[in-house]
Amino acid sequence: MKSAYRSISAVAALSAMIVGAPVAQAEWQPDGPVSIVVPWSAGGSTDTVTRVLAGELTEALGQNVVIINQPGASGSVGTRSVWDADHDGMMMAAGAAADLGAYPVLGMLDATLSDWRLYLHVANPGLISVPADSDIEDFGQLLEALQTSDEPLTVATAGLTSAGAIAMGAIEGAAEINYRQIVYEGGNPAVIATVAGETDFTSQTATEQVDMIRAERLRPLAVIASSPLELDGYGTVPPVTDWLADVQSANNYFGVWIPADAPQEVFDTMDAIWENSIMDSEAMKAFAAERGALFDPSYGDAAQEAAMPMLSINAWQQYDGGTAENSPEDFGIPRP
Structure with a gap:
């Protein structure tokens, strides 16, 4: 009986390790589905890549990650809904970092790029x-x-x-x-x-x-x-x-973001997922190769730095063209 009991216990312990593996890489364990708001219509560049990412995050978190499409006002409507929700990590926003950082310049949202923690995955050229x-x-x-x-x-x-x-x-x-x-x-x-x-x-x-x-x-x-x-x-x-040697260009990075004042355990978990899962995700690599995108994931300070060149181009385009009501300089966005 003892031998049989030990065998059953060993199997149970191994099963617990396997089941627990997705969420064991850090402390945050969501107690329900996590939502990612895609602030554009279905089928676009943000939507398609975020659906692949959602599958990877579902496996890593041990909870379903669901996509909510909420288009409007150049993506600011859906992004604002995340900013206005509880900053607990249960709702994230998706999109292009160059859009996110330009919203305060355009007067669409007060939150600046540094008010979010960025998790980037691919760059999509125009x-x-x-x-x-x-x-x-x-x-x-x-x-x-x-x-x-x-x-x-x-x-x-x-x-x-x-x-x-x-x-x-x-x-x-x-x-x-x-x-x-x-x-x-x-x-x-x-x-x-x-x-x-x-x-x-x-x-x-x-x-x-x-x-x-x-x-x-x-x-x-x-x-x-x-x-x-x-x-x-x-x-x-x-x-x-x-044809035009002086055209300004930079990598247009896409990803997901969480308000920067969310609990630290949320960031510890997401950082670990990015480092251990997303950085070497075969699904994300295959998506990028098949869709004409550059797979180049980063998070935290590295992501903020990677996002800035295209944000600079976008924000100053809007301001110089008279579309933006605020100067990018007011938000620490350098001229490209």
């Missing part, structure tokens, strides 16, 4: 693409049309501070162009609109466009970067700097 049946064959032809057309060319974006709007601001900073943004509730609707012929082109992220590119419904012309983009199933997309 991509200039036209419908597959467009007469425009390369970015040089599009640039000529933007500079010479009497009527403004139309570009589909997700609106103020979105990757598409930042991309167009970067081009506008390097060349005099004539265009008009047609704004949609997210990157995915913007891309679909361009495929449908509602606009002349789109400038949303590669992640949002890659399916339509592989299906030969969109033709990519240039990536908003200083180096080419390799897209699986398509090939190489040249950098916009091949």
